[in-house]
Amino acid sequence: MPTEALLEISTPTxxxxxxxxxxxxxxxxxLTVKTLLLKAGYAVEGAASAAEAMSRLDANEFxxxxxxxxxxxxxxxxxxxxxxxxxxxxxxxxxxxxDMTGPSTWRDADSVVSVTNEDISNFLANVAExxxxxxxxxxxxxxx
Numbered sequence: 001m002p003t004e005a006l007l008e009i010s011t012p013t014x015x016x017x018x019x020x021x022x023x024x025x026x027x028x029x030x031l032t033v034k035t036l037l038l039k040a041g042y043a044v045e046g047a048a049s050a051a052e053a054m055s056r057l058d059a060n061e062f063x064x065x066x067x068x069x070x071x072x073x074x075x076x077x078x079x080x081x082x083x084x085x086x087x088x089x090x091x092x093x094x095x096x097x098x099d100m101t102g103p104s105t106w107r108d109a110d111s112v113v114s115v116t117n118e119d120i121s122n123f124l125a126n127v128a129e130x131x132x133x134x135x136x137x138x139x140x141x142x143x144x
Contacts, residue, residue: 018131019043019061023053023080024068024096033066033096040124050076054083062091063131069097092134094126 020042024030030046037044045060047053049072057065065084067077081093 017041017043018063019045020064020066020127021045021047021053021056021060021062021084021091022066023047023050023077024066025049025072025076026068029068036120036124037127040127042127050080053080057084057087061087061089063134064092064094064127066094066096066127069095090134090137092130094130 020037022030022034022037022044024033024046025048027048030048034044034046042064045056045062047056050067053065053067056062062084065081067080069077077095081095084091084093
């Protein structure tokens with residue numbers, strides 16, 4: 001499928017769907033979060049490593065990049081988000097975690113979106129807010 005076709009993914013109501021890149025080295029976590037996002041109406045591509053995600057960022061445009069807080073190494077997720085922020089289209093970015101046993105500073109950080117069984121609606125609201133904020137920034141840049 002040509003890249004242009006991937007960027008024009010639409011739902012039956014013909015509205016454009018935000019594309020999300022999800023990078024998580026844990027297969028179970030990646031599939032769970034991907035399923036949640038798909039059910040919420042997002043187009044989702046998964047990546048098992050930061051390197052794979054960077055390759056996808058070079059090939060496609062995404063509105064949101066979510067990276068596992070504790071990917072292959074402690075810095076892989078942050079490095080991926082830094083790479084994503086350098087893209088000309090400037091996707092929204094966030095670290096995510098499904099691990100609620102880590103340090104409380106992870107769970108309480110504003111920059112980390114947590115995914116727990118008890119708070120799925122909050123996770124989806126955070127995703128929508130990230131994408132909405134990105135759209136607002138893009139509108140301001142065009143008008144400037």
